[in-house]
Amino acid sequence: MTKNIMIVGVGGQGTLLASRILGNTVIGEGYDVKLSEVHGMSQRGGSVVTYVKYGDKVYSPIIGQGEADIILAFEILEAYRAMPYLKKGGVIIANSQKIDPMPVITGAMKYPEDIENKISSKVDLVEVDALSLAEKAGNIKSVNVVLIGVMAKNTDIPYEKWVETIKKTVPEKFLDANLKAFDYGYNL
């Protein structure tokens, strides 16, 4: 069986780095892995979707509706948008941060209200104030690693393996804050 993880957020939030940390951690465990990323136009502040799939043999790099075991969302509206991709019994881990999309900024549409309840009335939701935790860790940009920490707890890959990959992936000068951020997420 493949394990399907979908990472969603807003372009610029660091979803790509999160998917690479995840991907590199699972290959260490001997799995076949595929990651599908988004580059170019879509990265410019738009909805960004990355798929990570691992198992004995992975064919398609993409995840369809009703197929994700975990959805890791960096923004709550994006969590809501991705909800149809969640498998029955799966979990959405979502940052509670709200970022207005352009149709809301221009006043053409309203940011949906009470998203948290709309999601949790249908599926399992773990809501995290990752922004505050990232701030506490000393780098506001480490939101992605806080969320990786929360997710790591939901997998059977040992703690040390995650830390090992973070050390390899994150630049030296941001490492301390990122390791702290990971711990905050992991120990939540």
Place this chain on the structure above:
Amino acid sequence: MKKLMLGNAAVARGAYEAGVTVVASYPGTPSTEITENIVKYDEIYAEWSPNEKVAGEVAIGASIGGARAMSCMKHVGLNVMADPVFTASYTGVSGGLVLCVADDPGMHSSQNEQDSRHYAKAAKLLMLEPSDSSECKEFTKKAFKISEDFDTPVIIRLSTRVSHSQGLVDEKDRENYELKDYEKNSAKYVMMPGNAIKRHVVVEERTKKEIEFAETTDLNTTEINSDKIGVITSGISYMYAKEALGDRVSYLKLGMVYPLPEKLIKDFCEKHEKVYIIEELDPFIEEHCKALGLDVIGKEKFTMLGEYTPALIKKAIFDEDSNEFATIDEQIPIRPPVMCAGCPHRATFYVLKKLGLVVSGDIGCYTLGAAAPLASVDSTICMGASVSAALGMAKARGNEFNKKLVSVIGDSTFIHSGITGLIDIVYNKGNNTVIILDNSITGMTGHQDNPTTGFTIRKEPTKQVDLELLAKAVGIERVVVADPFDLKNFERIVKEETQADEPSVIIAQRPCALLKTVKYTGHCKIGPECKNCRMCMKLGCPAISVKDDKVVIDETQCNGCGLCINVCPFGAIHKED
């Protein structure tokens, strides 16, 4: 140990292992990372060329010079390169020559959804299509050998999901490829009619041999699981089919998509009651099968639009629905891409919108100037068209219309193919105003250097094309350099230049906010002086929004560029550290 690698990085690795020494490309999503990864290998000369045609010619020259060479581009880049490619098919190669083209089904980052396989057929070039990162490396390596064996350039066709997916790749050592001796051979390389007529005969003979090769090569593989249903497929569609249908059907996976085998396909069809062709975009394999008189099912079941998914394939073949899922019971706002906070283009479009000008647009981040609320761009066709199409508009509608018309084009795009349009304006007495959005980098594709940045692909300092001098050199006498963030001055200049009865160029100079050299500090905050007039909202900055009927600036998004301070009529926006 196997490494997790982007499809594009795997192509670069394959080229490295094949002993390639020259790679020339122009960036374009989803192909850019191939050449960016080539830079990791010191043994390879790499360059960003001014455009794909130049890049292709550099690679062709390197091949004639006896080296293994490669050029990489997005699908529409192959349109630009098409001229030398069609003739390189006649000349053939000395060192192996591989052209990588990345299609973009679903148009994640493109202006059309063209299917590059038609180029293989039209230019009579052998084409390979890998399905994942591992094949990206293996096929690229093989492509160089095939290129030399058949004396032909070989095209590798990628698609967004292959280029931008990571999969496991086994790294091997680099082959020690000896530069071939250079020998003058004008009958082969000088394509004037007398020689080309003879070379065309060679091309047709070559294609016959390639078809024989297609029948037996291990690039094409058969997997028999059933005598009921067979699937003929290639590229990413194979992976989707395999996931959706598993062992319930047989597969003929075509790793070589041009020329296509005949006997192999006929035999496969004979063994199965029903045969489906699963291919994204056009019915390329399907038409080949139907021309062979085979009864196959293709586009009557599968769309020509966008990307496929395993679920779509399962539904089409077995009429089975995918997993149950939770639905969203309301319309939620989409989140389209936007210009980044601090983007210099925002200021330019703010002024163009304010002046109500018709804007002939181009390809780059600034295409986003077409989106609300700035919504200034009137047309976007292809690289360079902003300049030449504006001349056409002006010639069609006259000089009064021209006074309300501007072209906008980025620095890299201007060098790519805007300069020829500008020469046309001068030569044919146009009065157009062209705004070069000089943000000191190729932005959209992720910060590649270009001839105007003063650095090569390896970040070595080099001569920098001076846009001001260049415009003057082709005969533009009115050339103004201005900072678009100085809104009042910029507006005055645009007004003056559009009214002038001669052609003009405005160089809107301010670097991309994402460049490491750009150091905006702090962030902006709305003060108590705010009268809620919402002028700042007209900028369409992703950091500025309305909360509880008051304008607020999101600290996590604002980078302190200060443009909003310039538009606020009440001085209500302040900079904080």
